[in-house]
Amino acid sequence: MANDPLMVRNLSGQRANEGGPVEVVRNFTYQFRSGSFYELSGSEIEGKGLMLQLLGLLSRPASGEIFVDGQLVNDLSLDDLSDIRNRKYGFLFASPFLLPAFTVLENVAMPLFKITGVEVLEAKAITEEILEMVGVSRIATAAIAELNGLEGMLAALARALVHHPHVLIAENVGFNLHGYEATTLLTILRESGRRLGLTVIATLAPQVAWGLADVCLEIGPGGVEEIVRRDQRG
Secondary structure: OOOOOEEEEEEEEEEOOOOOOEEEEEEEEEEEOOOOEEEEEEOOOOOHHHHHHHHOOOOOOOEEEEEEOOEEOOOOOHHHHHHHHHHHEEEEOOOOOOOOOOEHHHHHHHHHHHHHOOOHHHHHHHHHHHHHHHOOHHHOOOEHHHOOHHHHHHHHHHHHHOOOOOEEEEEEEOOOOOHHHHHHHHHHHHHHHHHHOOEEEEEEOOOOOOOOOOEEEEEEOOEEEEEEOOOOOO
């Protein structure tokens, strides 16, 4: 278990409803592996979004256990949970949320100063390496207002990766992107995860049809069905 970045056991989660909390994630047990891309599919009614929040430590489970790098995190304080999210997780949201007063390189480098406390020259070198990996080194000095939609999301991806997290949570990937742009973003996200050896867990925007995740976890009324698209035994 300690060799895998994320494991859940008998995980259940509830969604607020007019008549009271409704359990929509039920008794989910799973071991997420490094270097693999997991797509969560299904409807929001069946709990796709809630599942992503639970796995990202953004919502507390109703029951069950969550292990991050072998550590049980259920009973941690809010501050300790926040520390784990900052150090061991990266987040890519549906919109990039880049700060317009800073360049691309400055935006991407910010987590290094907040989380790892590296010196300026080391942060610059790490940031440039990540920007090269996601294919946007040419816009390192660009202002945020100059970016198109795909460039903005790739810069946001670089920011999510720069501190070398163990798990990357990606929400509604492809939102407000054209088809080829969404495919490009997903391909770079998958390949970056493999190169860095991290676990990527993502939901896709409704209009995006990709089908190249290593594993699809289909969430339905009967529970979660695993569909393996790439050999996970190695």
